[in-house]
Amino acid sequence: MIYLDSAATTLQKPAAVRYAVSEAMRTMSSPGRGGYESAMLAADTVLDCRMALADLFCVRELEQVIFTSSATHGLNIAIRSLVKPGDRVVISGYEHNAVWRPLWGIGADIRVAASPLFRPEDAVAAFQKALPGAKAAVCCQVSNVFGYILPVEQIAALCRREGVPLIVDASQAAGSVGLDFEKLGCAFAAMPGHKGLMGPQGTGVLLCRDGDVEPLFYGGTGSVSQQAEMPAFLPDRLEPGTHNVPGIAGLLAGVRWLQGRTCAAVLDHERQLLEDFSQRLAGLDRVRLFKAEDPACQAGVLSVQLEGMDCEEAAEALAGRGIAVRAGLHCAPLAHETAGTLEQGTVRFSFSPFNTFQEVAAAAEAVGDILA
Amino acid sequence: MQFLLTFRSLTYAQRAARVLERAGITGTVSRVPKAAATKGCAYCVIVAARHRDMAVGILTSAGLSPERTILRNPDGTLEVER
Incomplete structure (x- = not known):
């Protein structure tokens, strides 16, 4: 085939990814749940992956790198953190249902900044026109249908000027088209692990500007266990439950492969x-x-x-x-x-x-x- | 004797241990003993008592100040410093 x-x-992954997944299943348990060897080995792997991703996407603090199960998961966290019912949200004309449906589900006032294919200057103009009065904006870095690279740097600059937080859907870009999270200054960037980052399915990454985020899931984090509220700090606030350690180990191998290439x-x-x-x-x-x-x-x-x-x-x-x-x-x-x-x-x-x-x-x- | 430098999360404790490692100080990430964990589960970095001051200084400079420092005596008893 x-x-x-x-x-x-x-589908084709570096051999190191398969090996890392297999080794993690054999030797690692759950990070944050014990001080024994297999738990600490898992914790080190998770930290190493966070570091590799922070390095790849120019993220200042490791805690801003959140592991999710998919880009869709990350986009839902980002959207639910920024958007309330009735809020005006500007999106590009090339967004995936992972953006459109959560916004529709919340009852946002969705404004599509539509512009012709492969015309970046028109995309910027469309956002410029639509942004005033918006509570948030969402833009994919690359269209999953057409491979069109949208001018996110210019759109991010417009958003900063208007004071509108921007969510970048980097699903199709991560691993090929670069993303400098610090320079871009967006509020969130979400991506899957299983596409260009060469990780296994069931992995994803959300980059967060700060800790002012709404958890999508609530549960145990291995920290401040005696309080009912979710921890106020990242990454714990957004990572309840057991991590997908084999997936993260595979993702780490994929990112390292990518960094070499x-x-x-x-x-x-x-x-x-x-x-x-x-x-x-x-x-x-x-x-x-x-x-x-x-x-x-x-x-x-x-x-x-x-x-x-x-x-x-x-x-x-x-x-x-x-x-x-x-x-x-x-x-x-x-x-x-x-x-x-x-x-x-x-x-x-x-x-x-x-x-x-x-x-x-x-x-x-x-x-x-x-x-x- | 050892000092336990406590942090709010496992990620912070791991980062702290790596910063110390780069500075030539051995720090082991561990769970905070239940008796000293005021808010439930927490993590710490264990360093030799002789490295306490240098470790705290290095971590503070790196923006990773420990939440508390706890002395563990040879008989296992704990003394919370701050």
Whole structure:
């Protein structure tokens, strides 16, 4: 199988990740629950992972790095910390349901700062217009459907100027497009561990500006146990219950692998694959590519439409030829609405550091086959 | 004799131990004895008594002041300093 669905989950991981997960299951218990060796080994692993993530995302204090079960989990914490019913919240036109649904569930007054695909200057203008009066803003760093890299630095600067706290959804960016949390000055940044960070499923990270956050879950933390309230300090305030130690151990191995390779090198490789794949598809009739004219606006995700072919049927036909891709709305109907693809959806090809040019060539050939 | 330097969370205690390690002082992360844990579960870093002043100074400079320092006598009795 040729796996081109890394925007959902990276399937090929560094071998060190599998080993770390396995070793953690064999040797580690639960941090914060005892002073014996297996508990302390788990605690050291959790701390090491926090340190590696703080280093990767330029976070000042380790306590600002929170482990979650997914980006969705982190986004729910961030949104529920900042947004109350009726609050006006500005979001980009490319947000995932992990943003849209929690806001809708709270009863927020959602304002979409819609702007055309691959037009960063228009995205900035849309936020500038919509921000006055907002209580919060949310923007993805990279669209999970189109790979569009949104201008979060400029949007963050606008938010700072307006005094509007910003939540960055870094789900599709973490591990390839860099994020400097301190410099960005956003309130929160959420990301999964199982995509570009190369960790196992069930891991996620939330970066917090300060401790003024609302817990989503309440429970034991191994600290200040005699008080009913959740601890006021991070990370304990947001990390009740037993940590996913094998997952965090795997995530640590993934982040270390990434630090050795560098995010910039990963992004460069994925862009080269995307360019090669695009050129091959451009030679085919009946293919519509959603590709940025300026390569700097796009990460390693490419959506396509095949004329006269349902996107789900196309993905199924490709699966039959050993090509794994995702089709449909990708849990981001808002992005499709903004880009004008809501009716048909798209077939999404997404690349990882482990994909090769040979795989890309085979995938392009398969697309040609199903169109023939 | 040893000193127990207590912290509000495991993460802080771990950070403190690593700061001390870099300064050449051995500190072991441990649970605070129940008798000395005023708010329930807590963690501490145990250092040799002779390192107490230097350890507290280093940690304070690093922004990791211990919540309390507790002397553990050879017979196991505890004396809370602050």
